[in-house]
Amino acid sequence: MRFSITYMNISESKLAEAFRDVGGHLECAEIIRENSSNKNDIREIALEGVNIKNKKIIIDLGCGFGFFTQALCNRVDPGAVVTGIDCFGEYSDVYFNLCKKCGFKGKFNNSGVDALQAFERNCVDLILSSYSLYFFPRILPQLARILDTSGTCVFITHSGSHLKELYYLVLKALYKNGYKQLKTLPYDELVNNFSGDNGYRQLSEHFRSIEKKDFINELIFSAQATEKFLQYFRHKKSFLVPDFLINDYKIIQKVEEELINHIIKTGEIRITKDDTIFICTNPIKK
């Protein structure tokens, strides 16, 4: 079977750009961990019941620094090969170090999702992807092609209402500062691409069996944690502020003022951070 080459489209690559900053990404993960109301490890819940021991060829798609790969530590067969795929080579060192620490053979490919084309039909036993599929749901047919008939895909993604309070605070600040015509923000594109709300329908075109698990969570920032909250916002800024305003220092300042005023007035802010896990088997080969 032949596949056409798929390059990242412009909006896909613009939205992904926030993740080029490895340090910022790690910092943001720490903020999420510290400020989550749900202290369970979503990766543990995602992998519950998945027989990891018999998986030899494993991919972590949109791996970043290896958040999902890390959950395989002390779980995989010593002969397993885990390939992290990302569009930023900046993650390579941190990814290799993680695999070394976990004691399995790691590979890293920075060609982005185009790297999937090099995988043979039915050759992968386990595909993991956390908080990444919304950048490239177009590759679902590729995943169904390369996944072994007895293989498993585990996807972690955001729910449709993820970050809604932050989203509306930003929209309100932009409205107050003259951008009354704005009805949507860049983040809508990601949620529309793939989320806990529309994911099942999309996946059912490519997998015969899908299990869905909801992970209910909130990010809670007290007024004392305002600086952390701002740091979190700055990391998410390119999803929440339209492209044409992203370098407008004055507007960003106004948005941040709105966020600070809100947290001071209410004493804390609670932001919906519900996620969804999809476990897919029985790939449909097209």
Ligand SMILES: C[S@@+](CC[C@H](N)C(=O)[O-])C[C@H]1O[C@@H](n2cnc3c(N)ncnc32)[C@H](O)[C@@H]1O
């Ligand atoms: C929200 S981060 C998630 C990273 C990691 N899976 C985690 O859970 O922390 C999204 C990741 O997808 C990567 N990404 C975005 N577009 C991509 C593409 N076209 N191909 C491969 N990776 C991509 C980004 O570089 C980033 O590392």
